Amino acid sequence: MTTRELKLKSVEYRKKILQYIFNAGAGHTGGSLSCIDILNVLYNRVMNVSPDNFDDPGRDRYVQSKGHSVEALYVVLADKGFFPEEDLLTLCRYQSPYIGHPTKKVRGMEQNTGGLGHGLAICAGNALAAKKDSLPLRVYTVLGDGEMAEGSNWEALMLAAHYKLDNLCAVLDYNKQQITGANAEVVGLEPIRKKVEAFGWAVREVDGNDVEALAEILGNLPFEEGKPSFLIAHTVKGKGISYMEGVLKWHHGVPSPEQYELAVHELDAALQALTTEETGIESAK
Amino acid sequence: MEMVKTEAIPNLNVFSETLQSLAELDRDILVVTSDSRGSGKLVPFGVRFPDQIVEVGIAEQNLVGVAAGLASMGKKVFAVSPACFLTARSLEQIKNDVAYSDNPVKLIGISSGVSYGALGSTHHSLHDFAVLRAIHNMTVVAPCDNFETTEAVRQAAEMKSPVYIRFGKKGMPHLSRYLDPGFEIGKGRTIREGDDLTFIGTGETVLPCQEAADLLAEKHGIRCRVISLHTIKPLDEKLILQAAANDRPVITAEEHSVHGGLGEAVASLLFQAGYRNKFKIVGLPDEYTVSGSQTEIFNHYGISGDGLARTALGLL
Numbered sequence: 001m002t003t004r005e006l007k008l009k010s011v012e013y014r015k016k017i018l019q020y021i022f023n024a025g026a027g028h029t030g031g032s033l034s035c036i037d038i039l040n041v042l043y044n045r046v047m048n049v050s051p052d053n054f055d056d057p058g059r060d061r062y063v064q065s066k067g068h069s070v071e072a073l074y075v076v077l078a079d080k081g082f083f084p085e086e087d088l089l090t091l092c093r094y095q096s097p098y099i100g101h102p103t104k105k106v107r108g109m110e111q112n113t114g115g116l117g118h119g120l121a122i123c124a125g126n127a128l129a130a131k132k133d134s135l136p137l138r139v140y141t142v143l144g145d146g147e148m149a150e151g152s153n154w155e156a157l158m159l160a161a162h163y164k165l166d167n168l169c170a171v172l173d174y175n176k177q178q179i180t181g182a183n184a185e186v187v188g189l190e191p192i193r194k195k196v197e198a199f200g201w202a203v204r205e206v207d208g209n210d211v212e213a214l215a216e217i218l219g220n221l222p223f224e225e226g227k228p229s230f231l232i233a234h235t236v237k238g239k240g241i242s243y244m245e246g247v248l249k250w251h252h253g254v255p256s257p258e259q260y261e262l263a264v265h266e267l268d269a270a271l272q273a274l275t276t277e278e279t280g281i282e283s284a285k
Numbered sequence: 286m287e288m289v290k291t292e293a294i295p296n297l298n299v300f301s302e303t304l305q306s307l308a309e310l311d312r313d314i315l316v317v318t319s320d321s322r323g324s325g326k327l328v329p330f331g332v333r334f335p336d337q338i339v340e341v342g343i344a345e346q347n348l349v350g351v352a353a354g355l356a357s358m359g360k361k362v363f364a365v366s367p368a369c370f371l372t373a374r375s376l377e378q379i380k381n382d383v384a385y386s387d388n389p390v391k392l393i394g395i396s397s398g399v400s401y402g403a404l405g406s407t408h409h410s411l412h413d414f415a416v417l418r419a420i421h422n423m424t425v426v427a428p429c430d431n432f433e434t435t436e437a438v439r440q441a442a443e444m445k446s447p448v449y450i451r452f453g454k455k456g457m458p459h460l461s462r463y464l465d466p467g468f469e470i471g472k473g474r475t476i477r478e479g480d481d482l483t484f485i486g487t488g489e490t491v492l493p494c495q496e497a498a499d500l501l502a503e504k505h506g507i508r509c510r511v512i513s514l515h516t517i518k519p520l521d522e523k524l525i526l527q528a529a530a531n532d533r534p535v536i537t538a539e540e541h542s543v544h545g546g547l548g549e550a551v552a553s554l555l556f557q558a559g560y561r562n563k564f565k566i567v568g569l570p571d572e573y574t575v576s577g578s579q580t581e582i583f584n585h586y587g588i589s590g591d592g593l594a595r596t597a598l599g600l601l
Contacts, residue, residue, distance in 0.1 A: 050306075057359065104386065112359065112386040115377055121347050122382055125354015128339065128353035132315075133358075 001044045004195035005055075006211040007274055009079070010040050014240045015267045016075040016085070024091035026100065030250040031074035034175040034208070034235040039076045041214040042140055046221075054108065060137050061126045063111045065119025066144030066173060067101040068252075070240045074098060082108035107191070117150025119143065120170060124160045127168040127228075128213045133238045138221060142171045146178030154199070155170055161200025166222035169229040170201075173208060179251050193232060201230040209232025241266055293456030296434040297395055301326040303438040303478070304363060307498040308334045314442065315339060315355055317364045319348040324364045325395050345370045349378035353388040361442050368410035368451045369393025376416060379436070383447045384422040391441045397427070397451035398489065398540030399569070402578040408548070410451070411569050415545025417449050418518050424448040425517040427488030428471055430457045436468035453489050453540075455579060460495055473521040474527075477582050479508030481527045482597050483535045487514045490538040491568075493583065496590025501597055509597070520550055529555055534563040534600040538588055540559050563600045566574065567593060 013036050021027030043049070047060040058134070063075050071091070078085040083106065090096035097105035101114030113119055119141045126138040147153065160168055165259070180186050189195075197203050202223035206213050214233070223229040237251070238244030241263045244253075257261055308314040308330065316322075319340045322331050327582060331338045339355070341348045345366055350423060352364035364371070371394050371495045372379065383390045401408035417425050426441070429435040434452060441448045448470070463475040476491070477498055484494035498509035510528055514521065529535055535555070537548040548566030555562065567587055575585045583589050587596060 111388075112381065115381045117346075117376065118350060118382055121350025121378070122354040122357070122386075124347075125351040125356075126358055127354075128351065129355045129358030130362055132336070132360075151347040152350065155341075155344040156350065159341055159344070159347055159351065211431075 003212045003215065004217065006040055006044060010037050010211055011267055011270045011274065013040060013075050015264060017056060017071050018255065018260060018263050020088045020091050021071055023089060025254055026092045027071045027254065028068040028252050029087055029254065030237040030244060031066060031069040031144065031175065033239045033241065033244065034237045035069050035173040036072045037209045037211050037214060038142055038171050038173060038233055039072050041211050041218055043076050045215045046218045046232045047140060058135055058137055061139045063119045063123050063141045064102055065141045066147060067113035070100060070102050077108035086092055104194065117152040120153050120156035123168055124156050124165060127165040130167055137167065139168050142173055145172060145174050145176060145183050145189060149187050155198065157199040157201065160228040164226045165228045166226055169231065169256035171230060171231045171233050173235055174232050175235045177248055178202050181248060191249055196230045199225060202227040203230045203232065205232040205234065208235035209239050214224055215249055293458050294431055295454045295456050296428060296431060296452035297454045299431040299434045300438055303435045305330050305333060307439065307442050310335050312337065312360065313359065313361050315360045315362045317341060317348055317352045317362060319345050319366045320342055321366045324367060327365065345374040345547035346378050349375040350382050353379065353382035353386060353392045356388040356390045363391045363393050365393040365395060365547050367408065368397035368413055369408050372410055372413040372416060379417055380420050384420045387422060389445050389447055392449040394449060396402040396454050398453060399574065399579050399582045400453040400455065403576055403580065406574055409574060411542040413451060414517050414541050414547060418545065418550065422447060423518065424470060426515055427517065428449045428452055428515050429488055429513045431564035432459060433468055433513065437470060437515065440470050444449055455489065457489065457492065457533050460492060470523065471516050471519050473512050473514040473524040475510060476513050477509065477511035479510045480531060480533065481507045481509060482533050482601060483510040483512065484538065484593065485512045485535065485551060486538045487517060488540055490540050490588055493589050494538055497593035497597060500590050507601065509532055512548060517547055517550060520554060522554055525551055525554055529560050529562050532562055536565045536567060536593065536596055538593060539568045540588065541568050543570055564598055565600060567596060581585050
């Protein structure tokens with residue numbers, strides 16, 4: 001997928017995230033909007049996983065440690081063809097498999113997550129098993145910044161470096177907010193880069209809402225041979241919707257009909273701008 | 286049926302030997318330890334199969350999370366740690382990463398119950414049956430002797446679902462092989478027949494049940510049935526209902542809190558099925574556990590041949 005297509009996808013995904021959260025009357029809006037560009041690039045550019053190879057032991061693995069941003073993952077998996085998109089109209093409804101966190105009842109999900117501080121250890125186990133079997137696959141996780149306070153994450157960071165799991169890549173969706181407020185006010189995680197480096201990982205930083213930058217940096221894994229890769233993706237919570245960006249209540253706020261209409265209007269304008277930009281480039285040729 | 290007290294090898298050692306014989310034939314067998322290979326008698330395993338042992342350090346949450354990740358890749362994973370830490374420190378990993386995500390990890394709780402004796406309550410696991418019974422997709426097993434341990438480990442290796450097996454480190458005589466030669470996870474074993482009273486034990490309390498049955502037979506002519514209910518979950522309902530059908534007293538014995546373990550599982554079954562047998566749960570009461578060795582603690586709380594015989598006489 002080209003960079004321009006990735007950019008278009010991100011806007012389309014944002015529209016769908018809001019559509020299904022609005023329809024369900026529930027969801028983790030802010031975090032889904034902050035991490036969607038990461039998921040877009042992972043699934044459409046970086047990872048070797050699709051409905052066709054999902055039963056192949058050699059596929060790449062993705063475990064979403066910040067399970068609550070499941071709406072972003074649902075939208076991407078539907079787009080990849082793991083299940084019909086209209087299934088998402090049942091999001092959070094009675095007896096629906098599309099609940100507020102990932103479960104393996106939904107095709108495309110590798111693990112049931114939702115409790116924080118769980119994904120990284122599971123991924124380390126996946127990566128270690130792949131090494132033992134000489135499988136050339138990679139294992140990816142997206143971590144939330146709030147969950148870096150979980151001690152279990154630091155146990156897994158220690159272990160992954162000890163076993164030189166350079167087939168493991170953790171992306172930190174660093175939107176700098178959690179449900180109570182700014183990370184820095186709750187329990188600060190800075191200096192996160194130095195901490196993770198001190199734990200033996202190769203660390204890079206990127207604008208986590210810039211698909212081009214994400215595609216470039218995630219296209220060069222591992223960051224260092226013999227070390228697991230940790231990408232600090234600086235993101236904006238609620239990214240893409242003017243009145244949501246960086247506003248705490250959108251952690252799991254659901255838009256009103258008027259707010260939803262405004263959000264769709266903004267995203268349509270963004271799509272229009274991308275299309276115009278494309279046309280402009282083409283006519284310049 | 287006479288007990289056969291010819292050998293007294295800890296179930297822990299038998300576990301290690303069994304696992305080595307499995308690992309020799311199957312390179313997908315992996316052991317994950319949390320600085321616990323010595324406590325788990327797994328040093329020889331590590332020497333023989335260095336590629337099949339994964340050390341995570343003293344990090345029990347990581348032990349279970351990593352084990353889940355290995356199991357989801359098709360490995361046959363035995364996560365081995367003292368039962369006290371495995372089923373408390375890493376309970377959320379057991380609940381979410383193993384049971385809920387259906388990663389078929391074999392959780393091995395070593396030196397369970399009060400095996401650590403005078404080391405105190407930090408090292409006792411008197412809650413593990415209770416918490417794990419309440420988690421869906423979890424099988425809970427406590428083998429009583431070397432035979433049951435070998436069979437439980439062999440069968441667990443082939444199970445496609447999560448299982449917890451706990452055992453102690455005290456030498457255990459072979460006491461169950463002869464009356465009922467079979468072993469199947471989920472099916473209790475009647476290891477002694479008798480119509481006057483039924484003892485139901487699990488793990489290392491089956492031995493005192495047998496001793497009590499011997500005493501009652503010798504001194505009082507009372508004939509007791511003894512069941513090794515090695516699987517706490519799923520409960521062998523048919524066997525328990527059959528045993529209680531004669532309306533005679535039932536006594537359960539467990540190395541666990543009297544809350545939420547074997548006794549309450551059996552009581553719940555019998556009461557809901559309409560049974561009104563005289564009934565007594567013997568286990569660790571809800572108090573700060575007395576200090577002492579495992580044997581001293583057992584004796585203190587009546588989890589002994591003498592104690593269980595006294596309890597039986599009180600019901601008869």
